[in-house]
Amino acid sequence: MNSKSITKLEDLPDELLLLICRYLNIIEILNGFSCLNARLSKTISEFSIKIDLNIIPLKLINRFLNEILPNISYNVRSLIYSDNFERFPIKLDMFNNLESIHFLNKFSEDFLINTKEIKIDSVPVDIQIDLIKNFFSSSQYKNLKSLELLSYHGFTFSNIQLNKLIQIENLKITLKNNVDLFELLYLLSYSIEQLNIHILYNGPFKSLTKFSSPLKLTKLRYFHLKTTFEDSIQFKQLEKLIIDSFDFIQYLSIETLTRDQNYIDGLQWENFLKKLNYLKNFSFSIRYRFKINENDDQQIRENYLLNSFSTDFWLYQRKWFILFYSTYSNINQNDSTCFIKRKNYEKLFLHTIPYPYAFMDATIDINKTKSTIDQYSTRDIYSNVRHLYYDGESIPIKLECLKNLLDKFHLINELKLDRLIIDYSSLLSNKINLRHLNKLTIYNTDEKISINMNLFNLSSMYNLRYIRIPQICLSDNLQMPKQLETLILTECRDINFDFIYKCKNLRILKLFLNNFDRLLENNGELIINIINTIYNNNNNIMETLQLMCHGVNQTKMKIFEKQFNLNNIKYLNAIYDGKSLTIQRSNLYFDQSS
Structure with a gap:
């Protein structure tokens, strides 16, 4: 049998090349196979659709800026910006087919462009109002169809004059309270098709009197609501809002922390959901907190919960199944179940199967779950997490x-x-x-x-x-x-870090050092030793060493920072921001070593 001998990588079929790529990250794939020939560029084209600039090592920045990104720019549809805009001066005009931009931990308005999708995961509180006005009241982003705005503080729409928005179809946003929910719903009522809302705090839950017309979102098909403040929205309030305003809803999703027992009552949900004529899919995750009384019978409570979600509606008509567990611990003694109270208040975790969300909190009690279905594989239950x-x-x-x-x-x-x-x-x-x-x-x-x-x-x-x-x-x-890139060590009492040489691909090291003031003695000799240990282990990839120093003498730290930078050691720069001392290699180091 004659067969062609394989003498080089290019002789491998596309299937094997893609199999090799499964063992590499995207940066390794693009760095290894881009700019070689047309066939390889086409083979790996799927890996250039979405580019995360944050994971590109500093030593490869010039190669990506000057060679790789221009070569694949036509194929890039989604771009995740670098958290360090100065160290990665990207030119957006090369990406003619860019449809989505995403800011992770840092945000700069200089990089906002008119695309179909914009995601900002951490919006600074001081620019929230300006962003709201730009996105919701101007024609600057007329191509925008999908918007994601997340904030630790939550957005507010109170006392802001805005026009009704007609182009945004998909919105994910963090809101401050319930009042902002109604402001937003009226604003989006003409256009929104998918709405994902996270409400951080409490507030009055009622429709706004300043709007004369009833609230109707006729295009809305998907609605997800998450609340983190306990009892932010009562069950009956939620029911009324959805039935009155979301006539054509098809996908409904609820996450909440509550003491309202209606949320864990299958019969209440059944009566509610039967009124939604177009509903195709329903999912929820409920954390129910309840007070323990001496006369409570936990077994009766759990049996009622199971029975209420075991009706013909749940098991046969809809085939929607639930799983739950409680922090009210139970142990078996002499074939009887005994419940152990750990504190005055306990929680019950209840969700549909499979668990519907990417983020999940669990406690040790998850080992003793109960469900309305027995045939479900435990590995499938949490396949979305x-x-x-x-x-x-x-x-x-x-x-x-x-x-x-x-x-x-x-x-x-x-x-x-x-x-x-x-x-x-x-x-x-x-x-x-x-x-x-x-x-x-x-x-x-x-x-x-x-x-x-x-x-x-x-x-x-x-x-x-x-x-x-x-x-x-x-x-x-x-x-x-071997591929470890970021290592953070907390509660550091030992200042010997010789083991770092084993981490050949380490880019970022963050240390929470105890007794930092003591390390500053003798002109910071011990800190210098740590820095030399980290950067003298033949690691030409290490970019940043961050020494956390909360509560340290700031005057001494500023003196150390100034003296260190005057010495100009090994292309290293020191930056003290009041919370940490960051030792960073300059771009010049990577330029001369590449």
Whole structure:
């Protein structure tokens, strides 16, 4: 049988090349295969549709600016801006087919352009009103169809004169309170088709008297509402708003924290949802907080909840199933169920199956769920979750139980573990391996009961590029993932960081150092030693060392910053902002080393 021998990479079929790309990140793919020939450029074209400038290392910026981005510019549809605009001076006019722009942690109005989609994940509070006026009352962004505005403070529409908007069809926004909800609904009533709202605080929930006409959103098909302030909207208020104003709603989604028992009553939901004639899909996640009384029978409460969601409407007509668990702990003793009260108030977590959202909070009690369906695979229940925050509530959990729990969330990109105490009395048969994990964070670990990071198979987590852990979690034999780019160490008491040389691809190191004032003694000799250790380990990729120094003597810090910059050490610059001392390599270093 004659077969052509493969002598070079280009001889491989497209299928194998794409299989190789599965083991690389987008930057590695574009850097390795772009600008070689037309065939390879076409093969990897799918990886150039969405470009995140934040993940491009400084040493590759010039190559991307001058070669790669101009070469793929025709194919770029979505662009995520760099958080450091000065270090990545992108020219937008090269992207003729750009449809979406996205700002993550930093925002600059200089980079706003008239595209179909604009996303801003962290809007500064001082420009919120100006942005609202620009997007909602001017013709500057006439091509805009989809808008995402997120803010830690929430947007307000009170006392702002705005025109009714006719072009925006899809909006995701963080609002300050309920009053802003009604202002926004009237503003969008002519055009909006998809609406995703997160309300941060409480406020009066009633339609505005300044509008004479009834509130009707005739084009609205998808509505998601999330509230984080307890009892922000009562069940009956929500029901009335949706029935009166959303006549043609097809997809309804609710996330809320409440003490209103109607939210966990399947019969109340059934009566409500039957009135929505066009409804195709319904999903929710309810965190219900209730007070424990001595005469309460938790078993009766849970049985009623299950029965109310087990009617013909839920199980057969709609095939909508629910799952719940309670922080009111239960243990089996002599074949009877005993409920253990941990505090005066407990929570009940209730959601539709599968869990519908990317972000999820869970407690140790998630191991004892109850559901209206038995056949559902546990791995499928949480297949939509990408960001998991797990609160162990300082209750010991066995290693195998923790592994079984995390295995349910096998597709997550980000994991945050808080108040986690592990019972090491039994060994783990296999290490925890979350293959899709990109970010791992461990909070406030007790010094006496530290977490052994070797329970994770870090070296096999090929996507893990960000780790934040207390320094005490590090062990001498810990094998960090080779592709690790960001490492944050909290509660640092040991100032020996020689292990950094093992992290060959580390770009950002952030240290929370204890007793920082002591490190400033003798003209900051100990800080200089730390800096030299970090940058003298033949790591030509390291970009930034950030030393957190809350409460330190600011005068001494400013003196150190000035003296360090006068010495002009190894292309390093010091920047003190009152909270941290950042040691950053200049672009000149990467220019001369490339």
